Amino acid sequence: MGRWAELGWVDRQGRLHTLPAPDDDRPATVTAAEAGWPSVDEELQLRPDADAVYLLPDGEGGKLALCDMVAADGSQSPWCTRSVLRRAIAKAAAIGSRVIAAAELEFFLSDPATGRPVFDTIEQYGIVAGERYEPVLRPIRALRNNGVPVTASNCEYGGGQFEVNLHHGDALAAADQIILLRSWGREIAEGAGYGISFDAKPWPENSGSGMHFHQSLWAGEQNRFWSPDTDQMSADGQAYLAGLLEAMAEMTVLGSPTSRAYLRRDDHSFCPTAVCWGGDNRTVALRVIAESEAVARIEQRDAASDANPYLPLAAQIIAGLSGLERSAVPPPMTTGDAYSQRDLPPLPASLEQALTLFEQSALANELLGQQAHAKMVGILKDEAKSPNGRARTVF
Amino acid sequence: MASERLTLDQLRSAVEDGSIDTVRVCIADHYGMLRGRRLVGEVFVADPQGLQAYCDGALIWDVHCDIFESTDYSNFRTGYPDVFARPDLDSLIRCGWSPGSTLVMTEVLTPHGERSPLDPRGLLRIFAELTEVGPITALLELRAGEGPLAPGWQGEEAPAFMQRWREGIELSGIELERLEWDSDRAVLSAELAPAEPLVAADQLVAVRSAACEIGLVDGHSLTAMPLLEADQQPARMLLSTATQIDAEAEGRLNDIALLCRPLPLDWVSAEPLTNGNAVAASPQASPYLAIAALVSAIGSPHAASAEQAPLSYSEAADQFDAADWPREWFGEMFVHDTLELARREAIMRSDAAADPQQLSDWDIERYGEVG
Numbered sequence: 001m002g003r004w005a006e007l008g009w010v011d012r013q014g015r016l017h018t019l020p021a022p023d024d025d026r027p028a029t030v031t032a033a034e035a036g037w038p039s040v041d042e043e044l045q046l047r048p049d050a051d052a053v054y055l056l057p058d059g060e061g062g063k064l065a066l067c068d069m070v071a072a073d074g075s076q077s078p079w080c081t082r083s084v085l086r087r088a089i090a091k092a093a094a095i096g097s098r099v100i101a102a103a104e105l106e107f108f109l110s111d112p113a114t115g116r117p118v119f120d121t122i123e124q125y126g127i128v129a130g131e132r133y134e135p136v137l138r139p140i141r142a143l144r145n146n147g148v149p150v151t152a153s154n155c156e157y158g159g160g161q162f163e164v165n166l167h168h169g170d171a172l173a174a175a176d177q178i179i180l181l182r183s184w185g186r187e188i189a190e191g192a193g194y195g196i197s198f199d200a201k202p203w204p205e206n207s208g209s210g211m212h213f214h215q216s217l218w219a220g221e222q223n224r225f226w227s228p229d230t231d232q233m234s235a236d237g238q239a240y241l242a243g244l245l246e247a248m249a250e251m252t253v254l255g256s257p258t259s260r261a262y263l264r265r266d267d268h269s270f271c272p273t274a275v276c277w278g279g280d281n282r283t284v285a286l287r288v289i290a291e292s293e294a295v296a297r298i299e300q301r302d303a304a305s306d307a308n309p310y311l312p313l314a315a316q317i318i319a320g321l322s323g324l325e326r327s328a329v330p331p332p333m334t335t336g337d338a339y340s341q342r343d344l345p346p347l348p349a350s351l352e353q354a355l356t357l358f359e360q361s362a363l364a365n366e367l368l369g370q371q372a373h374a375k376m377v378g379i380l381k382d383e384a385k386s387p388n389g390r391a392r393t394v395f
Numbered sequence: 396m397a398s399e400r401l402t403l404d405q406l407r408s409a410v411e412d413g414s415i416d417t418v419r420v421c422i423a424d425h426y427g428m429l430r431g432r433r434l435v436g437e438v439f440v441a442d443p444q445g446l447q448a449y450c451d452g453a454l455i456w457d458v459h460c461d462i463f464e465s466t467d468y469s470n471f472r473t474g475y476p477d478v479f480a481r482p483d484l485d486s487l488i489r490c491g492w493s494p495g496s497t498l499v500m501t502e503v504l505t506p507h508g509e510r511s512p513l514d515p516r517g518l519l520r521i522f523a524e525l526t527e528v529g530p531i532t533a534l535l536e537l538r539a540g541e542g543p544l545a546p547g548w549q550g551e552e553a554p555a556f557m558q559r560w561r562e563g564i565e566l567s568g569i570e571l572e573r574l575e576w577d578s579d580r581a582v583l584s585a586e587l588a589p590a591e592p593l594v595a596a597d598q599l600v601a602v603r604s605a606a607c608e609i610g611l612v613d614g615h616s617l618t619a620m621p622l623l624e625a626d627q628q629p630a631r632m633l634l635s636t637a638t639q640i641d642a643e644a645e646g647r648l649n650d651i652a653l654l655c656r657p658l659p660l661d662w663v664s665a666e667p668l669t670n671g672n673a674v675a676a677s678p679q680a681s682p683y684l685a686i687a688a689l690v691s692a693i694g695s696p697h698a699a700s701a702e703q704a705p706l707s708y709s710e711a712a713d714q715f716d717a718a719d720w721p722r723e724w725f726g727e728m729f730v731h732d733t734l735e736l737a738r739r740e741a742i743m744r745s746d747a748a749a750d751p752q753q754l755s756d757w758d759i760e761r762y763g764e765v766g
Contacts, residue, residue, distance in 0.1 A: 121764065122460040125430035125453055127419055131493060131608040138417065138495075141435050152432040157460070165432075268471060280506060281474030282450065291506070337471040
């Protein structure tokens with residue numbers, strides 16, 4: 001066994017794939033088609049990231065190295081979604097800033113015999129109800145020992161739904177850890193005899209599952225979202241916020257890439273339906289938490305739990321940075337029930353609407369590159385019109 | 396008299412040696428049901444006074460976590476902001492019934508760092524400090540539903556369950572006076588050693604949760620519903636003090652009886668609310684609010700409003716509404732929202748159940764999992 005036992009790579013949809021690490025120096029390869037880009041005839045090399053090494057949860061002591069996918073000549077490949085996020089982070093680094101992020105991830109446990117959630121009643125934060133599922137949740141929390149910094153778990157606001165919280169850290173690691181959590185969480189749940197679903201909306205009558213990203217921008221030890229002079233969000237934070245708002249609709253598809261994800265977007269669902277921001281308000285799309293320098297951050301609440309985390313997080317970072325570059329000014333804060341305020345600009349309500357905006361988006365083109373942008377639009381359009389397409393996600 | 400609590404140093408050692416990996420950081424909702432997160436042990440001990448943010452709806456939702464708009468405290472108009480739960484390290488215990496787990500109750504704070512006006516535990520803490528009511532002795536009865544603990548069952552599972560419950564409670568450091576299984580009534584009961592009001596409530600919540608968790612994991616059906624058939628002797632949460640409940644205090648308890656019997660089923664076959672120095676609350680009640688009711692009734696200097704005990708759920712709500720002093724003690728918002736919760740519950744049951752004095756399948760489905 002070399003430095004690591006397995007190499008991990010992530011496809012367009014955000015699924016982790018692994019293969020044994022080669023014994024020699026020859027690079028491992030996959031095809032772009034295998035990576036979720038059909039009809040792209042390219043071979044991609046896996047380049048292990050020495051900063052993304054995790055202890056495998058099989059107890060054997062082997063390690064997994066997550067990889068970037070590069071072109072055969074070693075140059076950047078447009079087909080590597082992890083590299084998309086890496087580039088967005090590099091853009092922040094170019095202005096002396098580090099992106100700190102954390103995710104909350106929701107999912108359902110189900111009974112394989114019935115295909116239904118393990119319970120039907122809402123048991124939000126339920127301690128008693130959660131006890132029965134500790135054979136799943138406890139090992140998931142223990143993934144902390146494998147390098148996935150889970151801090152807590154709780155029952156969520158749907159029958160059979162749970163949430164796992166991860167400690168904040170560098171943005172690339174935060175996204176990597178969602179990939180690992182979904183993959184290893186599935187192994188844990190299925191090993192304990194349960195089904196697990198990260199589907200955006202597994203059952204129409206039940207809640208949907210979201211992937212909320214909390215983010216802040218740091219220059220050294222200074223949180224750029226915090227103004228010590230005013231004890232509130234700084235001008236930089238507000239400009240970043242404005243950038244997020246401007247790009248939210250056109251980038252929606254990256255966080256909600258399936259038709260089912262739009263079933264989440266309903267009034268009073270706690271999934272946002274309008275482009276707006278607020279303070280501590282669960283009805284808005286962007287929640288600004290600005291109580292101190294240590295915690296000042298923005299939470300974007302629209303992505304679904306089955307998204308490829310590299311893509312919405314990358315989109316949010318370049319959108320925020322775009323606002324920062326232009327010293328953009330956000331619209332007034334939304335207070336009260338955002339769902340009842342019909343004058344707010346709406347977020348896309350369907351995959352088709354989201355794709356139309358995404359196809360026209362210059363920012364998306366900048367983020368993904370022209371080739372991958374066009375290809376992704378084509379793939380998602382095909383999936384949107386296919387009756388057997390991504391009605392149900394791969395998660 | 397007080398239970399043997401787990402100290403922070405002991406917790407740190409246990410996390411370090413791996414014998415504890417989970418800390419439940421809990422609030423109690425309006426019915427005393429434990430809500431919260433299970434934190435990784437090392438995360439908790441790294442910042443034991445760290446705040447956990449929970450949606451404020453948790454303090455005033457109904458028995459099925461349904462939120463509704465007529466409360467003043469928590470609604471879509473305010474956007475369901477967070478409340479912040481600060482661990483009360485004096486309440487730290489092992490969950491003896493759940494190996495590797497501990498439990499800590501919290502003080503619930505607003506974003507401005509003030510006590511949440513709807514936190515039942517916070518209310519009890521204040522009342523216990525304001526008054527000089529001594530230790531509370533508590534007896535909790537829970538009812539066996541379907542399954543091996545139901546009436547007539549004579550096998551070995553009930554003793555096995557009782558043994559697990561006993562061991563779980565004792566490993567938690569909670570001192571028991573007695574633990575019994577009444578096969579004729581199909582009722583389990585736990586009598587706790589006298590404890591100061593806040594400690595007594597913490598223990599009741601833990602003991603009730605322990606039974607329900609063991610039942611859930613082992614497949615036993617247990618419920619805090621006072622009865623499963625209208626002609627049964629109701630199960631109770633009996634709270635007593637060394638202080639006699641005099642006529643004035645009894646009158647005040649009648650004003651706030653809704654806090655001791657917060658759900659419609661608590662009034663289907665109601666025995667008198669007070670008896671000597673004891674209050675017969677419902678097992679479905681929040682121990683914090685039921686003990687707060689007892690403590691405030693004894694300690695309040697106000698004159699009672701009610702001339703007689705309420706005989707029905709609607710009368711209990713009306714008397715709670717009519718009395719002035721509870722607004723002063725519990726706060727206007729707490730009283731308003733508690734009444735909204737109760738009146739909504741009454742309407743729902745009225746719409747669903749033909750005879751208010753009988754139990755229906757709807758009742759079993761709606762109230763069966765309280766606890």
